[in-house]
Amino acid sequence: MSNCELCGRNGELVLAFVEGAKFNVCGSCSKYGKVVQKAKSEFVLNKHESKFVDEFSENIVSDYNLLIKSAREKMNLSQKELALKLNERESVISSCESGAMKPGIELARKIGKFLNIRLVIKEKIAEFAKKKSSLGGTLTIGDIIKK
Numbered sequence: 416m417s418n419c420e421l422c423g424r425n426g427e428l429v430l431a432f433v434e435g436a437k438f439n440v441c442g443s444c445s446k447y448g449k450v451v452q453k454a455k456s457e458f459v460l461n462k463h464e465s466k467f468v469d470e471f472s473e474n475i476v477s478d479y480n481l482l483i484k485s486a487r488e489k490m491n492l493s494q495k496e497l498a499l500k501l502n503e504r505e506s507v508i509s510s511c512e513s514g515a516m517k518p519g520i521e522l523a524r525k526i527g528k529f530l531n532i533r534l535v536i537k538e539k540i541a542e543f544a545k546k547k548s549s550l551g552g553t554l555t556i557g558d559i560i561k562k
Contacts, residue, residue: 419444423555471537475523479534480514486530487512501529 418425419441421433428439433448440448476482487497487508494512498505503522510516511526518526520535527534 418555421447421556423557471539473520473535473537475517475520476534476536479518479523480512482532482534483508483526483530484512486532490530497529501525 417428417439419428420438421440421444424441424443426441428441429445430451431438431440431445431448432451433440433444437451438444438448487494492500494508495505498508501508503525507516507518507522511518511522518534523534526532
């Protein structure tokens with residue numbers, strides 16, 4: 416038996432998609448999402464165990480604006496020409512190059528692919544999967560909101 420990741424109740428859990436994210440939830444909270452399967456016992460940790468989970472996060476490189484501008488200039492393109500080739504607005508290209516707007520992942524991929532530069536990087540995240548809540552159980556969404 417383990418704690419529900421939404422309400423913190425102790426009991427048998429099921430794996431469910433709630434608002435687009437996977438959670439191990441109790442029977443009561445399963446109504447808030449779509450049940451995928453019963454939670455496997457190998458994913459359930461007891462009070463004294465902790466487990467690190469490796470996940471990857473995609474981020475835009477910090478000097479994206481300089482990379483875009485220099486690559487565009489190497490190809491002898493104006494901002495307007497680049498915008499037309501990418502089917503984007505000139506103001507979007509201008510804002511990205513000035514650093515006023517950070518492009519989203521999809522836009523960064525699109526620009527990077529055309530200019531043959533790498534704007535999106537994957538970074539490994541070590542996430543502490545088991546934390547103590549204020550009630551002594553696992554960390555719930557309510558605990559995160561309180562912090």
